[in-house]
Amino acid sequence: MSTPSDRLYTKTHEWIQVSGGDAVIGLTEFAVHAIKDIVFLELPAVGKALEQGKPFGVIESVKAVFDLNAPLGGAVSGVNQAVADDFSALANDPYNKGWLVKVSGAAGDKGQLLDAAAYDKFCAEEQH
């Protein structure tokens, strides 16, 4: 597994790719692998305001419910409906086809986010 270096990560395993005020948010391969059987994905509607660090959606496995937390604040400008209908893109390609939401006006404290190297280190520690 290689963690793309063109984006930032949370300790709750979301990624965010920011370009200007726009951003794309998704879930990391580590998280997708840990959740295993994804059975339900609840994503916000376009226009919904995101607050940094707060839940914006839910992902469920056979066994448990996990919150999706916003890496930065902003307003939802797009939702990947294809992933909500068919989880295989999220399971197989979480960093590209498996993106979850697009955000406009992305803002917040980037100091709380990790770069790819720091995130990999964090995951390695979490596994132990």
Place this chain on the structure above:
Amino acid sequence: MKSTPLNAWHRAHGASMVDFGGWDMPVAYGPIGPEHLATRQGAGLFDIGHMGQVLVEGAGAEAYLQKITTNDVAALGDGRMQYSLLPNDRGGLHDDIIVTRRCEGKYYVVVNASNTDADFAWMKSKAPHGVSVRLWEGQTLLAVQGPKAQALLQPLVDSDLDSLKYYHLRSEELQGHLVLISRSGYTGEDGFEISLPEAAAPALWEALVAAGAVPVGLGARNTLRLEAAYPLYGHEIDASTTPYEAGLGWVVKPAKGEFTGRGPMLLAKEAPARRLAGFKLIDKGVARDGYAVLDADGKPIGRVTSGAPSPSLDNACIGLAYLPPDLARPGAVIHIDVRGRSLKAEVVKTPFVSSNVRKNTPA
């Protein structure tokens, strides 16, 4: 934490582990769905060494078990098993158990992991002089379940397994050890449970895996039993639930005479305040244990006891819930509060998936 003799195997094979009733047990070795479906279509292999095994012996053993359980122990012949309940004085339940009569004055009782210590203390406190109640130390349990279970197990034993009927148990020699094999389980499939010395478990496990049985963790064990609508202690039944509201009236035999909790149990039968029923979500989502059932005005009227996506039903969400009696009928529409969203569900008949356990032909 306690561990079974297969703990090292589970860890070496990538299982995610969980504390279940004080035992370090595997949830799954990979995704839960394939383990579940392997059991429905082939054979699943389960480490159930966390279950408590209790030996009850003595001339008064039958009379004693009649007093502390709800089912009719006198109806058991040698080598016969019986699903039963261990009630408290208020007609609620300490546990659900399986009582097996080995021979006159010798019984073998299997209890739930999380209740073993409390059950054992309760059983001991009720035992009269001359009845010995002891934990079977050094013994563990495995289960092999599914349409191919018999074919996988048969080459390891001399006798013809086909002659072993549902809910019957007998001793067998297996890989040089004396073991107890029963046709029973917790999946809704045909299959066997094997009680054996701890030291014998790893070799049997390896042999069954080599023969094609798929190791299955507690995650799929739960979805399998839920599809079969088997109760799980701590969910459908507990110290405050009576057997009738839980749909377990068939294991209560008041005609046998006095037993613990009989009076309160029969009172509760007259006017049940709630009934356990199966539901299927109509809206998309997952209704999980503890979620509230709502009426049309959003008022709480019941509670989900178990809920999960059903791997056999394309991950449609199924569950069991306590409902007002008038709503506990197939076709009724209920609403469930799923983290603030009111999702529509339909009450359905259980089991959710048709049972494939062996039907005994009348003797």
